Amino acid sequence: MIRFALFPRRHDTAAPAAALIAATLCALATSPGAQTVLSTTDAVVQGKLCVGVPCGTTQGFLTETLLLRGTDTAIRFDDVSSDGGPTNDWQILANDVGNSAAAINRFSIMNRSENTTPFTIEGPAPVNSLYVAGNGDVGLGASLPQDDLHLQGGSTSSLRMGIAGSDGSAAFRLSANAFGLNFQATGRNVTNPTFRSLLTILSSADHGVVQISNDDLILTGDLTIEGDLFTHGSVCAAGCDRVFDADYPLPTIAEQAAQMRSARHLPNVGPTDEDGPFNVTQKVGGMLNELEKAQDRDNQARTVEIAKLRTRLAGLADLDARLTSLESAPP
Template sequence: MSTSKTIQVTIFAAAIAVICSGATAQDAALYERHTLSDALVFESKDIVGLETEVDMIITGPEGFHLRKSFEAGERIEFIPTVMAQDGLPDGTYRYELRVMGSHGLSSDRNSTQPVRTEPLQGGFGAFSVRGGQIVSSNLAEVSHSGSNLLATNGASEQTVEYGATQEQTFVQDVEIQGSLCVGTDCASSENFGFDTIRIKENNTRIKFDDTSTSGSFPNHDWQLTANDSANGGLNRFSIEDITAASIPFTVEGSAPSNSLYIDDSGRVGFGTSAPVVEAHMADGDSPTLRLEQDGSSGFTAQTWDVAGNEANFFIRDVTNGSKLPFRIKPGAPSDSIFIAANGDVGVGTNAPAGAMHIKRSGNVIPLIESTDNNAVQLRFKSDSTNRRFLAVNSDNQAESQIVFGDGLIQFLGQTANDNLMEVDATSLRVNGAIVSNGMTLNVPDYVFEDDYVLMSIQELKTFIDKNSHLPNVPSARDVNENGLNHTEFQLRLLEKIEELTLYTIQQQELIERQGEAIERLEKRLGELN
């Protein structure tokens, strides 16, 4: 029979009489744990559990960490041979069932649907692995001085007699001038050392049972618990709220020194006994604060980390692929980013003079880059026609401006009256001369060089008849299709003017020669007459 079928038959046939690991405080959890030698199975206690989405988180020896999600109504089980292919190393493991969402609860803060204000508790606890097998929790340790026996719970449970005991009741104050040992394993000649009160047996608990029943007197019962009772449970010290069925404080065995330290000024140290601020976290590698919205109140689960190391101070979006949307490098200057009380943002300044103020020495070059060569835009959004760039001096006075109106771009000087140039859909208007200069301008004075080959008038006529435009001048079709380079076009027009000048000079020379010839002919005719 497969493991899954074995689990199913075992549970629903109630063939295993096991109890949920943990103290009474776990009764408020949505799920009850069943421990098999090859699996952990969790059953819902009520309809809420059946409609709840859960993440199972398991941590253990050698850095073992597992997180698996279960949909509402899905069987919640941990099978080491399936989820850990190499097998589990021996040791103690901790598990938590983290509620990630519940059907019928809103995931939208603006929704009118009900939102649970108290988080749902899936349950938590521990189990042990020995020889690759999960240690069964249906064993209880027998309390017997000097021995370490185990007895099986159930009908065949062994009863161990310790001899006659006698209860005593004191109706007055009791003073003990010496040490006190309480528990079934206390010896008749106990060596107390410096211990004043010693609790000595295999299940050590101190319970505070408040019997207040009237008025609004506080009446919660509390308990100090040392270690789980179940086989394979946690080595832990806990403060339990018995009345509320919760465990607000737990310290695991072998936790390092100064895991939590509060000094005489109320400063809290995590990993340090010398906190220097209100909350001081010390660690050898990237001390981190995790903010996890776990879905237990109906909102979408989301996890953020705030951390720092020698490379960055950063915020990590754990839920979405551990992206780092915000980072600061060590050594970044003061006021690298500053947000004023009115919402103005300063970059390099703590006194922003506008909604965004960038201040630094040297070249200041804001850069907008497209990583995929897509569109890059800088937008001015307003129904007003006063959308503009301003160039100001050190006294914050405008020296020049570019105004982006509705279908109009204006280039201004210090004021709106200094209208240097306007561009709209129909024209370009310049208040002043247009000057084009540069080393690449090929001014056509070469036309006047002796080696310049000038087309004859007849060749020019033939070209015009064939092409309907002057040589080396773009046709109307070229201009419509490819646009017009005004500088180049002006130079070509100048070339045509210079060629026309040469044609005019040639014609003038021809006219003068013809005039001289006519004058000679007229003189000879006069002599003949």
């Protein structure tokens, strides 16, 4: 438990609490390092209070009830609990001390037990840098947050994600701006230290142009790929290059023709609905298989035809020899 007891509650004494406090503060101001217990009971100050060496009897106040004045203003919460419960000590700090290059104007909440500062607002922070609405929505730059987290900037709003302790090379950034780009995802790493665009959605994009449902990606509109397209899955379920294996059950031309006429499509390509979607991966694999089967059958047919031609050529050669023999015989 943290207890903060400074001011005595006056029940039956004529001297007001403020007079006692003022006298004690004056004593503290004239006796550096002195520590005085003002009261060990509850206290009430019916007025405004200034704490710090610069405070004087003519101290002016604005709207504040408590004024802290000094070169190192802070409020420390010193937990002296000994019951095994939470005991962290905390401190509210205003500004750094000194004029070093690292000193900044700031308002911070420090965890003195862990020597960390989990919350800081620097002096130059603009209006509404952090705004928590009554419904719990958080605005960063927005005084009327419309979502759980609402980022609002001038011409650009960005959300950046990086790795703590790194040199900043590995980072990912989501941004929206007012120059025609509605949403952009950029990233960089050690190999490519400059932010490069990974995904861009223009503000002119139609409604529902990209949809992700379960394990499906649905695109409405044209798809342009400036590069190679690779797919993973059962591309070669029909066999693909196995067509050239010796044990592959390659149908004859007559058998293939009969299957096509009966099914009204290439056997391993499958039916294609003219008005519905189809599996491009399966179609490409099936077409590759059918193309290789056709090529293999064509090669076999050519081999048979070549054999026939050679037989005919052999017969012609025999006939030519006979004619030559007849022509050379004496009359």
